[in-house]
Amino acid sequence: MRSDDMSSKLLFFLMLASVWILGAFSARADYASLANGFQLHVERREDHSSVVRLFLAGGGYVDLAPSQLVGYEKEDAPQPLPETKPAGVPNILIMAGIRHGLDPLLLKSIIAEESNFNSRAVSHKGAAGLMQLMPETAEWLGVKDFFSAAENVEGGALYLQTLLERYRGDLVKALAAYNAGPAKVDRYQGIPPYAETQNYVRRVIERFNLEKTKK
Numbered sequence: 001m002r003s004d005d006m007s008s009k010l011l012f013f014l015m016l017a018s019v020w021i022l023g024a025f026s027a028r029a030d031y032a033s034l035a036n037g038f039q040l041h042v043e044r045r046e047d048h049s050s051v052v053r054l055f056l057a058g059g060g061y062v063d064l065a066p067s068q069l070v071g072y073e074k075e076d077a078p079q080p081l082p083e084t085k086p087a088g089v090p091n092i093l094i095m096a097g098i099r100h101g102l103d104p105l106l107l108k109s110i111i112a113e114e115s116n117f118n119s120r121a122v123s124h125k126g127a128a129g130l131m132q133l134m135p136e137t138a139e140w141l142g143v144k145d146f147f148s149a150a151e152n153v154e155g156g157a158l159y160l161q162t163l164l165e166r167y168r169g170d171l172v173k174a175l176a177a178y179n180a181g182p183a184k185v186d187r188y189q190g191i192p193p194y195a196e197t198q199n200y201v202r203r204v205i206e207r208f209n210l211e212k213t214k215k
Contacts, residue, residue: 032072040056092150100158102160113200114132
């Protein structure tokens with residue numbers, strides 16, 4: 001190889017390295033603290049007349065009422081991502097919780113029981129994704145891609161919100177309906193006499209309570 005070719009290639013790689021290094025040191029790590037005790041990792045914010053728009057580090061944005069945002073911390077240098085409260089609650093659950101008035105820890109507990117956090121999970125009955133949506137339920141909710149984490153969680157959160165409204169905030173009935181269907185809950189006026197559903201409701205609530213104690 002000619003020396004001028006080697007020099008050109010070396011210069012090219014040095015330029016790439018410089019861009020990467022500059023990008024790394026110019027990255028921002030802003031953190032928005034919410035009234036529900038969680039934090040969002042964001043790139044920037046925009047203040048509008050009635051909402052605060054947060055642009056998320058992973059892409060997309062969420063609009064919040066000013067009362068939902070209790071603090072905003074800007075960092076000029078890259079900082080390690082602080083633990084959420086509690087750790088392990090990603091932005092996707094926090095955002096779905098905000099939109100549908102649900103505790104993100106409840107969504108996390110349901111996902112743990114439904115799919116063990118496997119976004120590609122499919123049950124023998126055909127339920128799919130993180131929140132194990134049945135095809136007919138997903139169609140009703142407008143979910144087109146079962147295996148999109150964001151879309152699946154959004155659909156599952158909307159469905160749970162609908163069930164909670166149907167049962168006037170009764171979490172036990174809503175969880176039972178999520179597992180066995182509203183018709184069965186209405187028929188028995190509570191948790192149906194099925195071991196699977198009874199164990200499901202118990203495990204989700206136990207996990208939810210455990211998650212809450214970590215805060």
